[in-house]
Amino acid sequence: MDNTTIQENNYMINDLAQKAKQDFTPGQVVSAEVVPGTADFRFTADNGVVLLVQVITDKILRFRYSTDGYFTPDFSYAFEGGVPARETTALLEFVEKDDHYRLTTGRLICIVGKEGMHVRLLNRSGAVLCEYEKGFHWEYDYESGNDIVKMSQQVQPGVHYFGLGDKPANMNLRGQRFCNWGSDTYGYVKGSDPLYKNIPFFMALHQKLAYGLFFDNSFKSYFDFAAERADVTSFWAHGGEMNFYFIYGPTLLEVTQQYTRCLTGTPELPPLWALGYHQCKWSYYPEKLFRGIGEEFRKRQIPCDALYLDIDYMDGYRCFTWHPEHFPEPKKMVQELANDGFKTIVIIDPGIKIDPQYPVWQQGFENDYFCRRGDGPLMKGSVWPGLCHFPDFTRATVREWWSGLFKGLIEDVGVRGVWNDMNEPAVFEKGTFPDDVRFDYDGNACTHKKAHNVYGMQMARATNEGVKRFAHPNRPFTITRSTYSGGQRYSSGWTGDNVASWEHLWLANIQCQRLSISGFSFIGSDVGGFINTPDGELYVRWVALAAFHPFFRTHSSGDHGDQEPWSFGEEFTDLARHFIELRYRLLPYMYTTFWQYVQHGTPMLRPLAFIDQNDIETYQRMAEFALGDHLLVCPVTQAGADGRWMYLPKGQWYYWWTDEARDGGSEVWAPAGLDRIPLYVRAGAVIPLRPVMQYVEELPVTELTLHVYYKNGKETSTLYDDGGEGYGYQQGQYTLRRYTVTGNATGLKLQQEIEGELTPSWGTCRVVLHGLPLGAELLAVTADGKELAVEVAAAANGGQELPQVVVPAGFAELVVRTA
Numbered sequence: 001m002d003n004t005t006i007q008e009n010n011y012m013i014n015d016l017a018q019k020a021k022q023d024f025t026p027g028q029v030v031s032a033e034v035v036p037g038t039a040d041f042r043f044t045a046d047n048g049v050v051l052l053v054q055v056i057t058d059k060i061l062r063f064r065y066s067t068d069g070y071f072t073p074d075f076s077y078a079f080e081g082g083v084p085a086r087e088t089t090a091l092l093e094f095v096e097k098d099d100h101y102r103l104t105t106g107r108l109i110c111i112v113g114k115e116g117m118h119v120r121l122l123n124r125s126g127a128v129l130c131e132y133e134k135g136f137h138w139e140y141d142y143e144s145g146n147d148i149v150k151m152s153q154q155v156q157p158g159v160h161y162f163g164l165g166d167k168p169a170n171m172n173l174r175g176q177r178f179c180n181w182g183s184d185t186y187g188y189v190k191g192s193d194p195l196y197k198n199i200p201f202f203m204a205l206h207q208k209l210a211y212g213l214f215f216d217n218s219f220k221s222y223f224d225f226a227a228e229r230a231d232v233t234s235f236w237a238h239g240g241e242m243n244f245y246f247i248y249g250p251t252l253l254e255v256t257q258q259y260t261r262c263l264t265g266t267p268e269l270p271p272l273w274a275l276g277y278h279q280c281k282w283s284y285y286p287e288k289l290f291r292g293i294g295e296e297f298r299k300r301q302i303p304c305d306a307l308y309l310d311i312d313y314m315d316g317y318r319c320f321t322w323h324p325e326h327f328p329e330p331k332k333m334v335q336e337l338a339n340d341g342f343k344t345i346v347i348i349d350p351g352i353k354i355d356p357q358y359p360v361w362q363q364g365f366e367n368d369y370f371c372r373r374g375d376g377p378l379m380k381g382s383v384w385p386g387l388c389h390f391p392d393f394t395r396a397t398v399r400e401w402w403s404g405l406f407k408g409l410i411e412d413v414g415v416r417g418v419w420n421d422m423n424e425p426a427v428f429e430k431g432t433f434p435d436d437v438r439f440d441y442d443g444n445a446c447t448h449k450k451a452h453n454v455y456g457m458q459m460a461r462a463t464n465e466g467v468k469r470f471a472h473p474n475r476p477f478t479i480t481r482s483t484y485s486g487g488q489r490y491s492s493g494w495t496g497d498n499v500a501s502w503e504h505l506w507l508a509n510i511q512c513q514r515l516s517i518s519g520f521s522f523i524g525s526d527v528g529g530f531i532n533t534p535d536g537e538l539y540v541r542w543v544a545l546a547a548f549h550p551f552f553r554t555h556s557s558g559d560h561g562d563q564e565p566w567s568f569g570e571e572f573t574d575l576a577r578h579f580i581e582l583r584y585r586l587l588p589y590m591y592t593t594f595w596q597y598v599q600h601g602t603p604m605l606r607p608l609a610f611i612d613q614n615d616i617e618t619y620q621r622m623a624e625f626a627l628g629d630h631l632l633v634c635p636v637t638q639a640g641a642d643g644r645w646m647y648l649p650k651g652q653w654y655y656w657w658t659d660e661a662r663d664g665g666s667e668v669w670a671p672a673g674l675d676r677i678p679l680y681v682r683a684g685a686v687i688p689l690r691p692v693m694q695y696v697e698e699l700p701v702t703e704l705t706l707h708v709y710y711k712n713g714k715e716t717s718t719l720y721d722d723g724g725e726g727y728g729y730q731q732g733q734y735t736l737r738r739y740t741v742t743g744n745a746t747g748l749k750l751q752q753e754i755e756g757e758l759t760p761s762w763g764t765c766r767v768v769l770h771g772l773p774l775g776a777e778l779l780a781v782t783a784d785g786k787e788l789a790v791e792v793a794a795a796a797n798g799g800q801e802l803p804q805v806v807v808p809a810g811f812a813e814l815v816v817r818t819a
Helices: 003-020 252-264 287-300 330-339 359-366 396-404 407-413 448-471 502-517 536-546 570-585 587-600
Strands: 029-034 040-045 050-057 060-066 091-096 100-105 108-113 119-123 128-141 146-154 160-163 177-180 201-206 209-215 221-225 232-237 242-248 277-279 306-309 343-348 381-383 386-389 417-420 478-480 492-494 552-554 605-607 625-627 631-633 643-648 652-655 661-663 666-671 679-682 686-689 703-709 714-721 735-744 747-755 764-770 778-783 791-794 801-808 813-818
Touching (some): 029 108, 050 108, 050 252, 060 252, 119 242, 128 209, 128 232, 128 242, 160 502, 201 252, 209 232, 209 252, 287 306, 330 343, 407 448, 502 536, 536 552, 536 570, 570 587, 679 703, 703 735
Parallel strands (some): 277 306, 277 552, 306 343, 343 417, 703 764
Antiparallel strands (some): 040 050, 050 060, 060 242, 119 128, 128 146, 177 221, 209 242, 221 232, 625 631, 643 666, 652 679, 714 735, 747 813, 764 801, 778 813, 791 801
16 A cells, blocks of 8 residues: 555545534424324434424423434333323424424424424413524444434523432532433532432523423433533433423423423332431441440430441342341341331342352352343452442343342341442442443343443332332332432432531532432432531531431441431430431421322422522522422521521511511521521411321321411411321322411411321321411310310420310311400
């Protein structure tokens, strides 16, 4: 080959390399058709690009783009059954215009331009919600053989962005860039990215209208919220389809509800004890020490429902085994702890030690259940046991095998829950598996590039199936560190390996709110920090915040010292007990809020913008959040503070600790020594409290307390109860109570409507009246026309003396008259 030929070849290679980085776009639309028998619309461009627009509901549209003129089989782990459920009556009209096509549903107008398939989305009033900038484009990656699929959109005036899962950054995402590639990020800090979870769903709010975008692509993906270019928001993935769902609100709350309820799903109700306090450490062993933790809780009268065993309970870190010396009689130990009200939770990681004498490895090896490299051999990676093989949880037969392995732990020994860790997946060599590792992906074979972000979710799915099978008739409880959109159907979660610092207390607040609005409400943080040791003040402030998070667990690394509630001296022990007891009193409210999440997809934790998006003062707020419908919380996140400034949304609110009434729409100073957390109650709310117990089923609840907050107007509240365990609620064994408070200048009326067949353990309610008009004299209280004796006694929430009456649990109407 002469020099001229070599030079020409080099030019050709360089030209191909340059083209490999070229952005391609759709051409001119040459055909548009309705797919027969569907509400699907197929647009084809002159360069072969196809856009498929699918009407999911009248408020949800799906957009799929193909650069090759055809689509791969429709399948996603985000949905129960692999594809989203669809409504059949959402479409109203499809017409062709000179330069565009217009698709209209009951709530949306979608305009597809004939040039470049540019899309505009409007509501039926004509307000522009979302508009493409460059729109869909792609780059062919010669190295991987995949398309890098991209979408860019115009930044609307005054837009704000929320969501995206566990990102440890400011609540409002505008001006920031993120990556989804589940990673074991030990000791992360504010701004660390990526972290453990992969939730490619975000919301936008502008002109007081909200929409969401769910980019359903499990490859490594990126999101730029006007960080690189102030007028463009974009997202892209290194493989797979440009496949996303547009979800119209118009409120932020409705966007999250639809993403969760209509698309990715909700979990089943957890057992009530799972909402109690949990204690964990790396590691409690041997058995004597583990039992001693439980004894100390009961001795000190600090409520606790669950104790955890980390990897040291195993024999050589082999999953599904017990260390013969550390825990010689696990069944006896677990049963005796259960007799004292403790549920034992154990950790299970995905790495299976390579050991021919180890039955779990033998079964996996003989049945070819482990992941393989691209050229054939089994994938090897080092984790706690040493070299391991890893199950392919994207195969149904492997999930079935894995779920069956839990018989020994759950049915035989009596363990009540399982905690999945290291499932990003994480290995010690290079952080995760090599790219060429192969996966079945439920019949859609792929490499690790596509399966990585769903691996933890599918492990949690298989684990949940096993725990549920062998815990029956009790409900399952599982926890996962890594997940993908839809993973909330299978597990609770926590925010990973955080640090004992005030910054991480701030981050815990932000991350749990963000995960909740991203569809994953059953979430919490490692209270006090996993790494390093907090002082007593930081620990108590963290307990105070976590008492209002759905998953409430102290967890720490043992090499940094003790981190039980009594580890910081008696003053702080009493304070920690105080907030844990508050959590136990609030369990009826917390459980009802969880039921609302399951039924309606409403996030349990709600940032201020989700409470009142018409108030622009809420858009940049991060510290304040609502738990459910009626409680507003704002943690103290600075050392030495005796309170904090916080913003109250519009309306009237009562300070929990003093009953001071405040009008919202402005900042207020909330005094909060170490025995308080800034906590407000919405006027008109009915807050149910139960007695403090050392664990949830220690004693029957014989009387429920209803705290009723006066409002000059009307407010509704809900209380759900099904006993907190088992599946009787599916056959009507539950009660749903709807309370309506109607107040005026002469008193208030409390009405109750009851649905369901469950007879509660409590036959009476103690109604405590808050905030009656200043100076008003209480004349009489009647229940269903019968006058009641009024007591004046200290209320459990703060010690102030308040009027209260005892009424039958089934009362229909309570009337309070004042002068």
